[in-house]
Amino acid sequence: MTDDEDASTPYGRHRQTTVYTTGMLTGNVPDIPVDPDRLAEHAEEELDGRAYDYVAGGAGGESTMRANRRAFEDYRIVPRVMRDTGTRDLSTTVLGQEFAVPVLLAPIGAQGIIHEDGDIASARAAARWDVPYVCSTQASEPLEDVAEALGDTPKWFQLYASEDRDLTRSLVERAEDAGYDAIVVTLDTPHLGWRERDLDRGFLPFLDGDGIANYTSDPVFRDRLDQPPEENPRAAAQEFVQVFSDATLIWGDLGWIAELTDLPVVAKGILHPEDARAALDHGAEGVVVSNHGGRQVDNAVAALDQLPRIVEAVDEDATVVFDSGIRRGADAVVALALGADAVSLGRPWVYGLGLAGEDGVASVCENFLADLDLTVALAGYDAVDDIDESALRTS
Amino acid sequence: MTDDEDASTPYGRHRQTTVYTTGMLTGNVPDIPVDPDRLAEHAEEELDGRAYDYVAGGAGGESTMRANRRAFEDYRIVPRVMRDTGTRDLSTTVLGQEFAVPVLLAPIGAQGIIHEDGDIASARAAARWDVPYVCSTQASEPLEDVAEALGDTPKWFQLYASEDRDLTRSLVERAEDAGYDAIVVTLDTPHLGWRERDLDRGFLPFLDGDGIANYTSDPVFRDRLDQPPEENPRAAAQEFVQVFSDATLIWGDLGWIAELTDLPVVAKGILHPEDARAALDHGAEGVVVSNHGGRQVDNAVAALDQLPRIVEAVDEDATVVFDSGIRRGADAVVALALGADAVSLGRPWVYGLGLAGEDGVASVCENFLADLDLTVALAGYDAVDDIDESALRTS
Amino acid sequence: MTDDEDASTPYGRHRQTTVYTTGMLTGNVPDIPVDPDRLAEHAEEELDGRAYDYVAGGAGGESTMRANRRAFEDYRIVPRVMRDTGTRDLSTTVLGQEFAVPVLLAPIGAQGIIHEDGDIASARAAARWDVPYVCSTQASEPLEDVAEALGDTPKWFQLYASEDRDLTRSLVERAEDAGYDAIVVTLDTPHLGWRERDLDRGFLPFLDGDGIANYTSDPVFRDRLDQPPEENPRAAAQEFVQVFSDATLIWGDLGWIAELTDLPVVAKGILHPEDARAALDHGAEGVVVSNHGGRQVDNAVAALDQLPRIVEAVDEDATVVFDSGIRRGADAVVALALGADAVSLGRPWVYGLGLAGEDGVASVCENFLADLDLTVALAGYDAVDDIDESALRTS
Amino acid sequence: MTDDEDASTPYGRHRQTTVYTTGMLTGNVPDIPVDPDRLAEHAEEELDGRAYDYVAGGAGGESTMRANRRAFEDYRIVPRVMRDTGTRDLSTTVLGQEFAVPVLLAPIGAQGIIHEDGDIASARAAARWDVPYVCSTQASEPLEDVAEALGDTPKWFQLYASEDRDLTRSLVERAEDAGYDAIVVTLDTPHLGWRERDLDRGFLPFLDGDGIANYTSDPVFRDRLDQPPEENPRAAAQEFVQVFSDATLIWGDLGWIAELTDLPVVAKGILHPEDARAALDHGAEGVVVSNHGGRQVDNAVAALDQLPRIVEAVDEDATVVFDSGIRRGADAVVALALGADAVSLGRPWVYGLGLAGEDGVASVCENFLADLDLTVALAGYDAVDDIDESALRTS
Secondary structure, three states, X not given: XXXXXXXXXXXXXXXXXXXXXXXXXXXXXXXOOOOHXXXXXXXXXXXXXXXHHHHHOOEOOOHHHHHHHHHHHHXXXXXXXXXXXXXXXXXXXXXXXXXXXXXXXXXOOOHHHOOOOHHHHHHHHHHHOOOOEEEXXXXXXXXXXXXXXXOOOOEEEEEXXXXXXXXXXXXXXXXXXXXXXXXXXXXXXXXXXXXXXXXXXXXXHHHHOOOOHHHHOOHHHHHHOOOOOOXXXXXXXXXXXXXXXXXXXXXXXXXXXXXXXXXXXXXXXXXXXXXXXXXXXXXXXXXXXXXXXXXXXXXXXXXXXXXXXXXXXXXXXXXXXXXXXXXXXXXHHHXXXXXXXXXXXXXXXXXXXXXXXXXXXHHHHHHHHHHHHHHHHHOOOOEHHHOOHHHEEEO | OOOHHHOOOOOOOOOHHHHHHHHHHHOOOOOOOOOHHXXXXXXXXXXXXXXXXXXXXXXXXXXXXXXXXXXXXXXXXXXXXXXXXXXXXXXXXXXXXXXXXXXXXXXXXXXXXOOOOHHHXXXXXXXXXXXXXXXXXXXXXXXXXXXXXXOOOOEEEEEOOOOOHHHHXXXXXXXXXXXXXXXXXXXXXXXXXXXXXXXXXXXXHHHHOOOXXXXXXXXXXXXXXXXXXXXXXXXXXXXXXXXXXXXXXXXXXXXXXHHOOOOOEEEEEEOOHHHHHHHHHOOOOEEEEOOHHHOOOOOEOOHHHHXXXXXXXXXXXXXXXXXXXXXXXXXXXXXXXXXXXXXXXXXXXXXXXXXXXXXXXXXXXXXHHHHHHHHHHHXXXXXHHHOOHHXXXXX | OOOHHHOOOOOOOOOHHHHHHHHHOXXXXXXXXXXXXXXXXXXXXXXXXXXXXXXXXXXXXXXXXXXXXXXXXXXXXXXXOOEOOOOXXXXXXXXXXXXXXXXXXXXXXXXXXXXXXXHHHHHHHHHHOOOOEEEXXXXXXXXXXXXXXXXXXXXXXXXXXXXXXXXXHHHHHHHHHOOOOXXXXXXXXXXXXXXXXXXXXXXXXXXXXXOOHHHHOOHHHHHHOOOOOOOOHHHHHHHHHHHOOOOOOEHHXXXXXXXXXXXXXXXXXXXXXXHHHHHHHOOOXXXXXXXXXXXXXXXXXXXXXXXXXHHHHOXXXXXXEEEOOOXXXXXXXXXXXXXXXEEEEOHHHHHHHHHHHHHHHHXXXXXXHHHHHHHHHHHOOOEHHHOOHHHEEEO | OOOHHHOOOOOOOOOHHHHHHHHHOOOOOOXXXXXXXXXXXXXXXXXXXXXXXXXXXXXXXXXXXXXXXXXXXXXXXXXXXXXXXXXXXXOEEEOOXXXXXXXXXOOOOOHHHOOOOHHHHHHHHHHHOOOOEEEOOOOXXXXXXXXXXXOOOOEEEEEOOOOOHHHHHHHHHHHHHOOOOEEEEEOOOOOOOOEHHHHHXXXXXXXXXXXXXXXXXXXXXXXXXXXXXXXXXXXXXXXXXXXXXXXXXXXXXXXXXXXXXXXXXXXEEEOOHHHHHHHHHOOOOEEEEOOHHHOOXXXXXXXXXXXXXXXHHOOOOOEXXXXXXXXXXXXXXXXXXXXOOEEEEOHHHHHHHHHHHHXXXXXXXXXXXXXXXXXXXXXOOOEHHHOOHHHEEEO
């Protein structure tokens, strides 16, 4: 059963029968598990342990990761009936740009340790389903190549502001030149978090040379090295570790970054309403409410629990993206109901990448969107923009 | 030890000694586990994995299923003593009809994947214990045959309103002709939920031809097909998937259905007080508070948590049936105390069907009723109609 | 290391060093685990499955059993320091009688299925440590023999009021004659609870002839039989099942029982403040707050959660014993702090009986008392009568 | 990658890259797990069962231990961004003394059962990282030797006040002579707690002669013995058990101890605000909020839940140290935010001692400090003294 008339926009008027019959008609078990928990288990079985743990792990005892997931239990959907959900509109406007779906693929560094095709595979999969993609500064491939793989799909560039301001400027200018639509400045990583899984494995992907393509391809970074990275990759990796972040940043520095570019700037890693307001006061047009998927501070507050406070604290026209803990369509509905404009999906699609490259990411995207589409409809909405807190009962 | 004088009404003045001695006197372990959790485990071991998972599974991560069960923990019975519970009256009046017990067997489609005798076995077991039965539109046998198997036992017909209004009308008229006592319109399934277990197995029972007997036996449905379903069952199954529901329904359409029949109409799948009132305003005489056993929307509110709000929102004479999470007698007592007129039991009897056909369903009914009877008495009541919120301590 | 001067009262001025060194000096692992959880596991491994499950099980899904234990988590001891706990007084006055310790061994029927010495072993162990003992109507040995084994230790007789009032009167008179100090009337068992473990094993100990010694030794009961029980034990057992309880009792009947005897009467199985007041209004001098260890009503309120409400509802001079969930000294301290005059210990000592007969029960008593003594002291008290709600922080 | 300029103060301006690269550059799995949970599991596998359980266990059912850990879930860090955390100051002032870090190694007795080097190894490791160390009265080596191993590192002596006041005086004077900076009087152990693990193993380390070095080296204690401990170690051990504590102490006795010395006195084992005030009124300059790691009273309140109440109850200049449940940097941040001046770390470093002696303790210290340093920074602070309750969201 095909759905030819929708080939250009594979969801939107997405019918769940299409999704079902894909697997049903063959009677085959899908290659990539639909269930995100089984997907993670499958990835754990199949991937190299160091790569899996680098993706799956969090800071310290991973209390923040657990809190992120548990928080969803407290905000429960109250489905409504008889509301005509024959067609649904999943599109929304984020930073003035039309998104076909209220979902971004979160910036993930060092994808090369997961699959040899890295970001290129992920970007192509995102483009297949027109899901906006956030390219990490620590991408496995240069941001220009990732942009090309994305085609017309909305694309944001995630920036780690370097100690070397010339390098920061160079990265921003390259992103602008490559056609990115926004700069997402990650503020929650002045230092890399205390990741016990990685420490107990003695593993940091960058030291193996992955996730530094945007650096080794950058003229400013290359100028810092005594030898070209091709000749001395270890020295390049160590230089990266030294300069990738600037732990001395203060709010004024966000203004400096905003002035480097005409692109809209979004501040990622916001958990406190005052920080959200500060970001907007210093040139950001939006924030990503996130605790970095629990990877930075152990025993931190669940990102979801801070979302309504931040939504309340900022102007209505400021963009709020929610990140940290999204696994299924219902999670997205909850975050949208609490005031997010869009959600950011992380680990699941990386597992898809690890298991089957581009096809794996595409499969995770397809399943997430179909689940979201159905959940929106079954919650009683025909447009994601209509979802508000009345969709929920909070405990 | 027999209880001959009660042969015509096997419970009612049910003595627990009767129940006990059934197994006690033989010293045998019962074929069908009394414990519903062990029953489910046993079913998981014995049944085909696809069939078991189709019954056992829920939407998405099954958070709603867990919430349904957990909700009972918050409403705890405060047993009263010295109240003369020598005889108990489990009967009640629902939609003006006398029910011997405040329990219905919930509508379950595609029972043929569970046991070859399907609905006929279940209906006969229901009739043995005089437990009202709700026949699904997606029954494995035509509704007329199910009605015959039920005899004088109260019978309701569950309706999925089709995109094809003539088909809807035909199903309602057939139910009325076959002697059903009420039409239960399911409102929470404009689309089939995102069931990860089924998706990961590539399984949908209808595509294998089960659960569409009411369609293939319907003249309106047959007219839609190029070939009789006997000749091309696959095409019939796919036509079913296309037309079984109408996602564009609005409240006015419920009025249209109510006008098709003189039977009372009940709206199933209500979770919001406003939807309960809307249903009653559009021709329904009652509602089934239900989240479809957690099969439609993940992270949805526990049905039990919405029950008191809905009871409060509707007129006292409106019928309120509770569905979603009932496993034991104490669960029924809690729901009755929160204002339900009757409860609807689902998965456990389906497992009984899978393990031992009609006898299995009968055994689950017997155990549930004996447990209910005892729990009512030990909570301090001699009539289910007397149970109200004073029976509970809420946390 | 001995503690000879305390031989006549083995606790009271109990020093924890005595307890420790018993095992320490030998370096041996004790035969009976000190840890009640390991004790239960050990019993599960060693005992006949039917006997273990009869003791360990509860009503329905055992939600009440879990709630009983979980409730203790909400009332946490706030230990106080520098209060001189060099000697402790564990004694208290219950029903005007001096108890050496604020603990009773709960009435347990059918002990013969656990150990061939049954109640006699348990009573002797209780006497060793001067722990008050409650003899069950369903004792494995006649109440007169149990009384003899108890010697001067406080002894209460637990009564199931029979449908046959002459039998009830006979049991009460026998208890009075045998020297019991009080009659504990169990009100929460007009019917036996729905015990799924037993049902799934097809087991009821009484039908195997255990737990009916007080009946087969009773002239009124024997008169009901066509043949002496020695000749037709099965018929005796079945007659027992028919008459052991009277489900038609109302509060006035408690007054009738109270008038049968000069002994104080205590009403067991009280969970509602109104029922506590009713019991006292109808001749009881005290109540046992209890849900029968979770064996009667599933999803019932935790007994501990009702304790403060009942203490508040009754006169200060009414006796309140707490039962259901006590496993360790800290549990007893919590119940005493919430207003109980004494606590009733059940399953643990029955496991001790099963593992090692009299010595096993004695070992459980010794450990429980030593733990209680230490916990009282370390909570900052030198007398159990001083413990009140200020010992706790409630959540 | 080395960090030579910081060799004399290995943390302070601690860069996480240093920590990371230690393991990263070699690619080796560290000998001592970084993850404290894995560390404990590893210790359980490697150590003698009796020694492991002595360290790992708690009182009764260990409900207090679980509550200690669970309490941290209720106080969640809300990380702040853009605050310049390029350098961090972990130092603080405790009892007027400069601490390089707000962490003490808790007093642990009988370390000799864990590792043959006992306290000497631990003290040397503490000195390596300049972490203040609290020497237990029940140290495995004489307090003078421990002081020598500590060098200039801040050192406190933990005192169990003996029944023999001359012995108490002798211990205090020896500590003062040996250069200790404070006396920590443990108030929560008038009796040893009811430790089921030890009881079920028949084990008490002191009876095997470990943990009594401060006694056998003390002239007052030796005078109590008929034979020198070298000749009759068993008698010495039993004498220790008799006199190590004084269960009759009252608050006035704390004043007596305070007058024995010019050193500041800290009262350890405080859980109630009134006891905190009483300690300060009787000569203490500070308190250690602690439930002895859950080793004394089962079902006791989580120490963390009492911390804010105690901080509120005492004068601002009183020292408050938090103990019981600290495992990671985030735990320390939470306790500091709730008003503690420093935290006390216990079991983890003892596991390190068991696995690798001095190097093991040093490794645990290094990891804890690096984690703390990072968590402080990532929470948005550049100095631990700035952390207050605004760092948290409480549930």
